[in-house]
Amino acid sequence: MATAAGSSRRQPTLAEVAARAGVSMTAASRVINNAPHVSRAKREAVEKAIRELGYAPSRSARALATRKSGVVALAVSGDDPALFADPFFAHVIVGISAALEETDLHLLLCLGASGRAQTRFKSLLGTRAVDGVMLIALRGDDPLVHLVERSGLPTVYGGRPLHGEPAWYVDADNRGGARTGTDHLIGLGRTRIATITGLSDTEVSESRYHGYRDAMAVAGLAPHAVRAGDFTVAGGAAAMTELLDTRADLDAVFVANDNMAAGAVRVLRERGRRVPDDVAVVGFDDLEIATRTEPPLTTVHQPVRALGTEMARMLTALLAGQEPSPLILPTRLVVRESA
Known part of the structure; x- marks a missing residue:
């Protein structure tokens, strides 16, 4: 009877x-699948939990994990189509493609805004139709983050999410810039x-706002x-209109990206404010639009x-089994006529 009970x-x-080991499901999955990029402490904790619980992954799951x-x-x-009209994403994709040309890897673009799209993405991860993931344009407590964490696949973040810090990411020095x-x-x-800040549920907007506050405080x-x-x-443009309606005495504005700065410069000119004589403007990104404003935009590259x-x-x-470190890319000021 004891044997029958044990078998059922x-x-x-x-x-x-993962809970027993005190690690994420991602880390537990990497240990179980013998992935190399796991710290020794986490690997030992997961292996101990496996022994204590008697966990045995199915052969089919292992086959999927190693394919x-x-x-x-x-x-x-x-x-949103406007998202892909932004030159920022075009430059990112060109950079990714250039790096992948040196490998045998192919790139698949996945959009994860709708529930149906997220379900399709979850299926893609679950069947191991991709070997790894890059995430970008994350907002708030983004469901895409939870999906990739549960998948156990190697994941690199383009910019950090608002909540938490992943193991592997590439970001710009937004606060310093x-x-x-x-x-x-x-x-x-x-x-x-x-x-003028960006979207409140993005880390990049928070970092740039804090950089502004740092400079003002010093x-x-x-x-x-x-x-x-x-x-x-x-x-x-809308934010600049509100500023002029409520704080007309301002003499400068730092704007969290070049697109918004272009809108701000346009409104200032329409309201009879000279740039930079009356109001100086600085943007962030140094994309093509910064050279097309009137006057051209001083910005953080x-x-x-x-x-x-x-x-x-x-x-x-x-x-390839390596353990790269997170990377913060430097920024620099490009001075043009707006400031």
């Missing part, structure tokens, strides 16, 4: 192994400096006014194409 006992799950497809996915948390841009305005003698200045934008030209290239290289290193 429910098998422990991967989630239970190589030769495909990596770039998953974007959005499907924003501080540099704001410092430049302060150095020009501007003291009533407002800021200079002994209080933030003059803050308005939220959405990283689009229209969003920047971030190496957008390199962001994509380094994401792909980091993922390739993971797939």
